[in-house]
Amino acid sequence: MMDAGRIRHTVAFALSHDRGSDEERDFLAAAEQLAAIPGVEAFELLAEVSPKNAFRFGISMEFADQDAYESYNAHPDHVRFVEERWLPEVADFLEIDYATR
């Protein structure tokens, strides 16, 4: 169980690239680099495997608190990834963020 105040930021997504393509591999390799941004903990790049939705991948990461989450969002490496890779290459996505109750 997460500690109080922590946030688990997740995003399920599908790419516009063909399954198993070089473009897909290149995008996923770039996404892995988000793990190096300060404040990112417990980073996971996952396969989405439920037949009940059309997403094919997921990213999960944790932040110690809301400030760490906001610093990540504003970090130049994150902003650049969103502009240069996420927006042009992601076909659909949903962000879901969890905290303790």
Added chain:
Amino acid sequence: MMDAGRIRHTVAFALSHDRGSDEERDFLAAAEQLAAIPGVEAFELLAEVSPKNAFRFGISMEFADQDAYESYNAHPDHVRFVEERWLPEVADFLEIDYATR
């Protein structure tokens, strides 16, 4: 990072009950009991806190493999919870399942 073959089953949801109501508390207490079903690991009942979707809670659990997941789905306690609590009391939900890539 999860071990290969494991499945992290998650569901984000919103209830038809008023926020902070007795009905909400009673539903969440019943949902907590899913943790006792054989095969369920790393059970978490969470708050959904992203302003980018309308879900308000989440459940996350892990299974050692697909067989454990299917046994959970078919377990009488799970089937009863879905029929008696989930279907009548959940207003919206999305299941997202993750595995290693």
